[in-house]
Amino acid sequence: MAAREEVVRRLQELLGEAALRPDEAYAQGVSWTVQAPAPSLPDVLRVFRDAGFYLESITGLDFKDTMEIVYHMNTYEPRSRMALRVLCPHDGEVPSATGLYDSALWQEREVWEFTGVRFSGHPDLRPLLLPEDMDERPLRKTFGTVHAYRKREEIYG
Amino acid sequence: MAEHFAEPVRQHLYSLNLGPQHPSTHGVLRILLTLDGEYIVEADPVIGYGHRGHEKMGENRTYLQFMPNTSRIDYLSGLLFNHGFCLAVEKLAGIEPPERARYIRVICAELNRISSHLLWFGTYLMDLGAFTPFLYCFDDRENILDILDRVSGSRLTYSYCRFGGVTRDIDDVFIEQTRAFVKRLRSRWKDYHNLVTKNVIFIHRTRDVGVIDKDLARRFGVTGPNLRAAGVPFDMRKVEPYEVYDRFDFQIPVGEKGDALDRYRVRLEEMEQSCRIIEQALDQLPDGPYRQERVRLKVKPPRGEVYFAFESARGLTAYYLVSDGSPYPYRCHVRVPSFGNLHCLTEVFRETLVADAISILGSIDIVVPEIDR
Numbered sequence: 001m002a003a004r005e006e007v008v009r010r011l012q013e014l015l016g017e018a019a020l021r022p023d024e025a026y027a028q029g030v031s032w033t034v035q036a037p038a039p040s041l042p043d044v045l046r047v048f049r050d051a052g053f054y055l056e057s058i059t060g061l062d063f064k065d066t067m068e069i070v071y072h073m074n075t076y077e078p079r080s081r082m083a084l085r086v087l088c089p090h091d092g093e094v095p096s097a098t099g100l101y102d103s104a105l106w107q108e109r110e111v112w113e114f115t116g117v118r119f120s121g122h123p124d125l126r127p128l129l130l131p132e133d134m135d136e137r138p139l140r141k142t143f144g145t146v147h148a149y150r151k152r153e154e155i156y157g
Numbered sequence: 158m159a160e161h162f163a164e165p166v167r168q169h170l171y172s173l174n175l176g177p178q179h180p181s182t183h184g185v186l187r188i189l190l191t192l193d194g195e196y197i198v199e200a201d202p203v204i205g206y207g208h209r210g211h212e213k214m215g216e217n218r219t220y221l222q223f224m225p226n227t228s229r230i231d232y233l234s235g236l237l238f239n240h241g242f243c244l245a246v247e248k249l250a251g252i253e254p255p256e257r258a259r260y261i262r263v264i265c266a267e268l269n270r271i272s273s274h275l276l277w278f279g280t281y282l283m284d285l286g287a288f289t290p291f292l293y294c295f296d297d298r299e300n301i302l303d304i305l306d307r308v309s310g311s312r313l314t315y316s317y318c319r320f321g322g323v324t325r326d327i328d329d330v331f332i333e334q335t336r337a338f339v340k341r342l343r344s345r346w347k348d349y350h351n352l353v354t355k356n357v358i359f360i361h362r363t364r365d366v367g368v369i370d371k372d373l374a375r376r377f378g379v380t381g382p383n384l385r386a387a388g389v390p391f392d393m394r395k396v397e398p399y400e401v402y403d404r405f406d407f408q409i410p411v412g413e414k415g416d417a418l419d420r421y422r423v424r425l426e427e428m429e430q431s432c433r434i435i436e437q438a439l440d441q442l443p444d445g446p447y448r449q450e451r452v453r454l455k456v457k458p459p460r461g462e463v464y465f466a467f468e469s470a471r472g473l474t475a476y477y478l479v480s481d482g483s484p485y486p487y488r489c490h491v492r493v494p495s496f497g498n499l500h501c502l503t504e505v506f507r508e509t510l511v512a513d514a515i516s517i518l519g520s521i522d523i524v525v526p527e528i529d530r
Contacts, residue, residue: 026397029248029464029475054375057492059477072464072477072492076391083464103378106500114212129205129529138213145217147485155460155481 003051004080008032010047015040030072030083038086041095048073048084055101056081058108060115062090062141063152067117069094087152088117096121114139170198175514177206183280183518184525186499190511197514200506202499207529215489220246220320220456223489228314230491231527233276234470236269236305236315243318244399245465245476250320250458257445258322259401264335264438265305265317267431271342272301273470274428277522281421282353284519285362290353297345300338304331320456322448332439339432349425363417367505367517370415377504378497381472382423383521387415393468405437417520424522455484471495471522491530495523 011020011034021033036044048055053073061068071084088094096119097104108119109128116137119125127134141149170193177187185206191199211230215223227242228235240262247254254262275298279291302312308331309317309324317323353359374384384391390409394402410426412419458480466475472494479488498521506514 027248028462029466052375054378056378056473057475057477057490059488059490061479061488070477072475074473076389076396078396081464081466101378102376102504103497103500106496127205129208131205138210139216144213147217148481148483148487150481150487155462155479155487 003053003075003077004031004082007047007051007053007082010051011044014043014047026079028083030081031079032082034082034084036084036086038088038092038094041086041097042100044084045071045097045100048082049100051075053082055097055103055107058104058111060111060117060139062115062139062149063155064141064149065151066090067092067115068152069111069117071097090116093118093120095119098122113137116140169193173511177203183523186523186525188514188518190506190514192511195510195512197506197509197511200503200514202503204499204525204528207526209526209530211530212489212491215486217485219484220458220486221454223486224318225314225316228316229526230493230530231469231471231474231495231524232313233273233524234269235313236309236317237266237273237467237469238474239315239318240266240400241465241467241469241474242476243320244467245463245478246320246456246458248465249461249463249478249480250456252321252449252452252456254321254449255446256401256443257326258447258449260438260442261323261327261447262318263400263402264327264435264442265308265323267434267438268301268305268335268338269315270470271428271431272298272305274424274431275301277424277470278349281519281522282359284515285359287353287356287359290349293345293348293352297342300334300341304334304338307331307334319448319452321452322446324448326447332442335435336439339435342428342432346425346429354421354425360418362513362516363421363520365414366417366513367509367520368414368416369501369505369521373501373504374415377501379472379501380494380497381468381470382427383415383420383472383498383501385409386412386419386423388413391473393466393473397466399465399467401438402434404441405434407433407437417516420520420522457482457484466492469494471524471527472498493527493530495525495527499523499528 053075056072056074059070069086074081113127113130173190175188177185187203189201227238275294279294282290306312309315371387392409407430410423460482462479464477475492477490481487
C-alpha cells in the first residue's frame, strides 16, 4: 500500500485535496480518482512514475461538451489502481506522457488516431492500428452508428 | 546464440520485412527490421492488419450482443474474455450469479487457460524448429476443446457465459472428462520435460535470450507470465481476487531473470496450477441453479462506469465500460496485455540476432488480433 499512500499524499499537495476522490469499496475498479488540469499532467505523471506505478491504459471519452482522457495507473500491489482524468476540448491538446512512460508511445498514438486528441510533445504521432490514409476519427460519436451523444454531466453528474 | 559483440560495426545497414505473412509472427504482424549483418539495429512493429473495430462495435450493440465479440478479441483465450466481460457487466449492473455458476465459470476458464498455454507451447517450439512437441500438445489440447465443445457448443470462439450465470449446466460426464483430462495432463509433464525442458538445443536458444527485467516491464506496461518471469508475483487472481479464486489454494509461479527460458518455465508451471484450481473447484462444486433467471436480456446498468481487470492467458486484461443508463454501453474500452508485451520488443530486439528475435517473439506469446482489436 505504501506506493499508493505516497502518491495520494504528494498529489494532494500538488493539486489540492478536492482533486482526489477515494473509492474504498473499489466499486469502479479504482481506489482513487484524480481530476487534474491538462497543463499539470507531466507533474502528476512524474509523481506516479517515481512511486513505481506503470501506465496501464489510456482511454479517450467523447462527450458533447468536452473530451476526456482517462489514464489508469497501477502498481504491483493489491487494490492500488488509480484513475487520472483530464478534460480537454475536442480539437485540443494534452501534454504527452512519452518522456515518462515508454508505453505511452503506442497508447497515445492509438488514442490520437481514434479520437483526434493530440498529444503535444509526442515524438512519433502517426497512425498505429488504422490505415495511414484514414481521415476519420472512429471513436468520436459523430462517426458511424451511435445510440446517444451526451454531455458529461448526464453520465457523471 | 545470446552473446553480443561489444561494439557493433554499422557498415551496411539494410531493412528486412518480417511478416506480415510469416509462420513465426503468429497472425498478421509485420516487423520492419533494420539490420547490420545478422544483428538487429532497430525494430518497428507494424500492426493493425486485423483491426475490426471491436470498441466501436461495443458502442452500437447491447451488452449481450457484444458477448460473441469478446471471444474474438483474443481467440485463444476466448472463454476468459467472455468471463471477464460478464464480470464487468455484472459489477456495473449489480447482478449476483449463483454459486454453482461461479464455479462452472472458473473451471471452464482455467481449462481455456491451459488450452491457450498448450497452443503457445506447441507453436513456440515449432518456431524453434522442434516439430514433435507440437503434435503432443495438440493431442492434449484436443481433449479440452472436446470438453468445452460439449458444454458450450463451440470449440474456439465461445459465448458460454451469461450475465448472472452460464448458458448450460455441466453434468457428470463433464466432471468425469475433466478429471480424466487433468490426470492425463499430469502424466504428460514428464514427457514434456524430457522432450523439451532438458533439451540442450532448446536451452541454448532460450537461456539469457530476450531478457525483460522488472524495470523494462514497468516502463512498457508488460503483464502476465512475461512479468512474472521477471520475478514479480503479479496475478489478478491473487492481487484482486475476482469470482471465487480466493477460495482455492494455488501458487503464482515466478522466474528470476526474465529471459525466454524463465517465461517458458512460468507458463508450464501455470498449467499445473490451473490443474490444481480445476480439481479444487470440482471438489467444492455446489448444487443449485446455474443461472440467474431474473436477468433481462437487455441489461440496463445504472449510469456510471467500471474498470474491471482480470487475468487472461497473456496477462492483465481489463474492460472499461461507461454506461449512460441505456442498454448500449456509452464507451467500451478493452485493455489488452499483448499490446504492452509486443511494444516492449522494440527495446528487447536491439542488438540481438534475427534467429533470437524469432525465439523472443514466440516466447512472449502474442496474439495479434488481440492487439489490433
